[in-house]
Amino acid sequence: MxxxxxxxxxxxxxxxxxxxxxxxxxxxxxxxxxxxxxxxxxxxxxxxxxxxxxxxxxxxxxxxxxxxxxxxxxIERRGARTALIATEGFRDILDIANESRYDQYDLTIEKPRPLVPRARRLTVPERIDVHGAVRLALDEDAVRAAARSLAADGIESVAVAFMHAYVNPAHERRTREILKEEMPGLWVTLASEVCPEVREYERTSTAVANAYVQPLMxxxxxxxxxxxxxxxxxxxxxxxxxxxxxxxxxxxxxxxxxxVESGPAGGAIFAADVAARAGEARALSYDMGGTTAKICLIDDYQPHTARLFEVDRAARFLKGSGLPVRIPVIEMVEIGAGGGSIARLDALKRVTVGPESAGAEPGPACYGRGGAHPAVTDANVVLGTIDPAHFAGGSIALDTEAARGALDRDVAEGLGLSTDMAAYAVYEMVSENMASAARVHAVERGAAIGQYNLIAFGGGAPLHAARVAEKIGVRRVIVPPNAGVGSAVGFLAAPVSYELIRSRYMRLDAFDAAAVDALLDEMSREATALVEPGARGQPTFERRTAFMRYVGQGHEITVELPSRTLQAADAQALREAYERNYAALFERHIPNAAIEILSWSVQVSTEAKRPAVQGTAPAAAAPRPVGRRPVFDGRSGRSTEVPVYRREALPPGSRFAGPAIVAEDETSTYVSASFAAHIDASGCIVMDRKDA
CATH class of the missing domain: 3.30.420.40 (ATPase, nucleotide binding domain)
Structure with a gap:
């Protein structure tokens, strides 16, 4: 080895x-x-x-x-046949959810379909209160009866989610023991282990999702x-x-x-490393693959993170329209806008793209594998931005005529357009979908999108990045080396890490340092035990945080804790840190207001090394194109011969103006007429907007 x-x-x-x-x-x-x-x-x-x-x-x-x-x-509902065992009286928590509507004025609103239908939700008598005290002992006979019912129904996996088990998991653990006795081959997920936090709907939903995918994974x-x-x-x-x-x-x-978001997370890590090398403290990660496209904000070379992720949203840009999964996650917006996303006309004869995807089987029409409908890749082939003879390093030969035929049937004929203009309409719509997603994501985070520069990677993003940048007002686009496999490259830069979050309520004016230290030390031991097998002797580091809010508010703000034994006097330091963070988000804090802590986090990880900023590359000789290719421009309505460069033949310091195509085995970069490009010291293609 x-x-x-x-x-x-x-x-x-x-x-x-x-x-x-x-x-x-x-x-x-x-x-x-x-x-x-x-x-x-x-x-x-x-x-x-x-x-x-x-x-x-x-x-x-x-x-x-x-x-x-x-x-x-x-998303495709291909998980195991799953059941839920809940506290008696809480059978319908997945339907009741948090009682909110993601669109208040839609009378025909469609909520996400639960992973476990009501018929497979069972309850047993038991009750633990918010302080962890047992109010009603677990009815073990009821658990055994539930096990017999699960066996009769052919259940493969079960989630157990009892009220307040995040404080005292004894009843959930005993339920698992009984279920294993009755059904040794049953998969059992405990909410108190997967998501030991307040908010029973999110906790239950997370446990159910884990149970649903566990046999498959x-x-x-x-x-x-x-x-x-x-x-x-x-x-x-x-x-x-x-x-x-x-x-x-x-x-x-x-x-x-x-x-659930492991691939996109690797892409965000990759983009953060690229931002660090380029010295771009504010960057917008744009990852477009074959099926989806992802946008993530990066500040101070760190991707934004969150504690809640929604799977299978019913409405693309509306929070609350998906199934909540409460786990540590890199925060991003993800939409069905990839190279395989299918284009068609809707009932009003508007061009729409996605979220349905042709995937790998049958794939876009140009793959020649049975795909009958046009996809974004077909549009790029017709426009000329993709070389059909060298797609994916030449491993997949593309059929241009099949792409043109699919676009004619599904788009051009219905609108009376030429094939080329239909292809441009698809290109324009998928670019607008991504630009809209970027705008919404930035607004939700309180960021000014025009202050960020775009880092584009994945097989599709370099083809669309210039147009997306034009739409959202970004002046610089960076396409790093190995952009077509960026997420996989990001995996190699990720640290071995695990984060535990547990809810233990405490008001800051009654801060109990000893109790907090005991909890954090216990979490530290558990997180370390999960990290050590992967760390393989590497030194580990620990980060501790608290999730705090003003009493009566609905959401928390993260405050970092000192990496030492806490003292009673730390309560004042925590208040000051919370007020600073609150003011950064909302311009001012609320003087002397009571503050409470809902949850605590311990993250144990190996060291993540940030790349150094690369210097400026000396000017190189003017690059020579390897050929020219006609590319259709929908704004002018005609094709233009543009130079084609091979990326490996462009040394740092090379400069060239758009329009141009930079080809490589994994992807191609389209430099539009609005940009001039150069190769920086780390080998990135850097596109800068030309002055008007």
Missing amino acids: VDDLRIAVDIGGTFTDVVLEEDGRRRTRKLLTTPQRPEEAVLEGVRLILADAGRRFADVAVFVHGTTLATNAV DSYLERMQAALAAEGFAGAIYLVTSGGGLTAIETARRYPVRL
């Missing part, structure tokens, strides 16, 4: 990306995902990339993996682990969590809900 040979694999809805890193050098491969057995594309990609490097599976020290399988299972990870071992791999396997950290495969199999 070679100590410095590492491989990262990202399974997307359309493509599986593989990156091999050795001595700071990278090799990449991009293959179509095999949806029925995702490990097949993974193994094939690893075999190919190892052959490229003249290596074997036994030479690999680290295998890092991220996937959207858990998210897709929820565990089976996949077990097959993957066995297949790698059969090939001779003996190194460490890590999974990327939604929060941007790495975790051991055993932890991932126990808490697969933590993997």
Whole structure:
């Protein structure tokens, strides 16, 4: 085994990306995902990339993996046959939710469909109060009766979510023991372990999501682990969590809900590293793959994070329209706007794109695999921004005539447009969808979108980034090396990490330092135990935070805690820190108002190294294009011959003006006429808006 040979694999809805890193050098491969057995594309990609490097599976020290399988299972409702056991009287918590409506004035509002229908929700007598005291003992006979009912109904997995079990999990743990006695093969998820926090709806929803995907994910990870071992791999396997950290495969199999955004999280890490090298303290990560596109704000070289993520939103931009999953997550907005997103005309004959995707099977029409409807990739092929002979490094030959035929049938004929103009309409609409998502996300975070620069990666983003930047008023676009497999590259930069969050209510004017220290120390031991198998001897660091609010408010603000034993006098320091953070968000704080703490967090991780800012590259000779290609411009209504450059032939310091295309094996970058481009010291394509 070679100590410095590492491989990262990202399974997307359309493509599986593989990156091999050795001595700071990278090799990449991009293959179509095999949806029925995702490990097949993974193994094939690893075999190919190892052959490229003249290596074997036994030479690999680290295998890092991220996937959207858990998210897709929820969206497509392909999870296990799952049940919920709740406290008597709380059978309908998934329907009642938090009693809010994501669109107050929509009389035909459609709420997200629960993962567990009402018929599979059971209750048992038990009750623990908010302080953890037992008010009603667990009825064990009722639990055994529930187990018999689950067996008769063919249930594979069950979530147990009792009231206030985050304070005292005894009843949930005893319920698991009984269920395992009655049904040894049953998968059991406890809400007190997956999400030990207040807010019973979010806690229950998270536990149900974990139970729903656990059999699928565990089976996949077990097959993957066995297949790698059969090939001779003996190194460490890590999974990327939604929060941007790495975790051991055993932890991932126990808490697969933590993997719901693992692929996009890797992309945000990648963008943060690119921002650090470029010295861009404010950056907007734009990741567009084959199925979805993601936007994430980066400030001070750190992606924004959150504690709540919504899966399967019924309304694209409306909070509360999806299934809540309460886990540490890198905050981003994700929409169905990828290269495989299908274009069509709606009832009003408007061009719409997504969220439905052609995926890898059958794929866009140009793939020649049976796809009959036009996708975004078809539009780019017709426009000329994609070279059909060298797509994905030449591994997939594209059929231009099939793309033109699909666009004619589904778009052009209904509007009386030429094929080229129909392709431009699709290109324009998907770019506008992404621009709208960026605007909404920035507004929700209180950010001025025009003050950020765009970092574009994924197979599709470099083709659309210039147009998206024009729409949102961004003046600079950066396309880093290996942009087409950016998420997989980001996996290799992620630290081994795990964050625990637990709710323990405390008012700041009754601050009990000893009780807080006892809780945090317990959480630290548990988080460390989950990190150590993956850390493999690396030193770890700890970050402690409190989630605080003014008494009576509905949402909390994060305040960092000192990394030492707390003292009673720290209450004043916490108040001052909270008021500073509150004022940063809302311009002013509320003097002398009572403050309460709802939850506490401990994150244990290995060191994440931030790249140094790269210097300015000296000017290079004017680059020579390898050819020219006609590209249709919908604004002028005609095609223009634009130069085509090979990225590997552009040294740092190279400069050229748009319109131009920069081609590479994993993607192509379209530099529009509004931008001039250069290659910076780290090899990034930097596009700057031309002065009007």
